[in-house]
Amino acid sequence: MSDIAARVKNVVARTLKVDPARVTNEARFVEDLGAESIQSVELVAAFEEEFDIEMDEQSALGVKNIRTAVDFIARHLPPGG
């Protein structure tokens, strides 16, 4: 598992207050992890804090599961970072 994926999962487990074991690659935020829709914007902020990046909020909110979140964040990281 890549370092990015591990950090993403850690952030998700902490922000949504769920058992890290449930945070699998395919886990969907709302259906599988029980995220309320109002938490999604906090999750975006938590990713920004973890990776020290700024994400476009509207496109970030289109991310629905862990795997696509990892890809989305990877695209925002500086090269070689």
Add this chain to the structure above:
Amino acid sequence: MDIIQQFIESAKKRTLTVALPEGQDERVITAARRLRDEGIAQPIVLGKPELIEAAATQAGISLDGIDTLDPRDSDKLDAYTRTYVGKRDLDERVARRMVLRPLFYGGMMVRCGDADTLVAGVATATATVIQAGALTVGYAPGIETASSFFLMVIPSFQGQTDKPFIYADCAVNISPTPEQLADIALASHASAARLLNEEPRVALLSFSTKGSASHIHVDQVNEALVIIKQRAGDLKIDGELQADAAIIPSVGARKVKDAGPVVGHANVLIFPDLNSGNIAYKLTQYMANARAIGPFLQGFAKPISDLSRGASAADIVATTAVCLAQVQR
């Protein structure tokens, strides 16, 4: 006088503030200028100074006398962050990032009494404005659902001129549960109490009047009424009613025995779902030549509102006036 003009005139008699978190948009700057110059409200425009100034230049408008605020430089940032952490149990650094967003900063201003209302949405999705409202201002006591209402003004209704109605929910909740429908009705009652110059009489609409038809959709409306009666039994809220029984006294009297104060006299119409609500408001607008003003958000602890992406500066001023009319001090 036009109902929006009435709200504008009454706002001029008070000294209220509005947080406008989309300072990068020239329509917001134009609206802020008008709010300030006409004494409707003291606008506080939020955003990065260079973007606010660029928008003002683009609009050809001076920022003289308009408060602008960059959350990054605010001396309230730490206090708002602590308040946010206390409400949401989040990592403080994440909370700080939330509060740094102008939309959330504006919400915290309203929550903490540093602004009277928040008006946003020209550059923000409705769902995001609702999220920000829920996470900062919070819901009104007893309410757990954000919803919306339209103020409908009917030019000629049963001999009355410019008769106002509240329609809800015509824009947000697609298929409300009975609990959500109860929240919508109670929030609409509160909106009507602040905006209409008459006592709210709320009808839960259906295709059935008091058991004239049996169907799960009718049952859901009745479940909502049971919840409402448990939570606020003294309010004038009744159902299930067909629209004619709700608003036409003679029909109401014919269809309902022992009709209470709502039957035939409803001025707040609660639709069972978004299909019916959205269809009804558009039909009323075009077939009755009614003015449809809104949608406005409701259900929050303090008035905030969303704007359409296509809103003009005049729309922003009008929405601000409607929000300010709901400010209780």
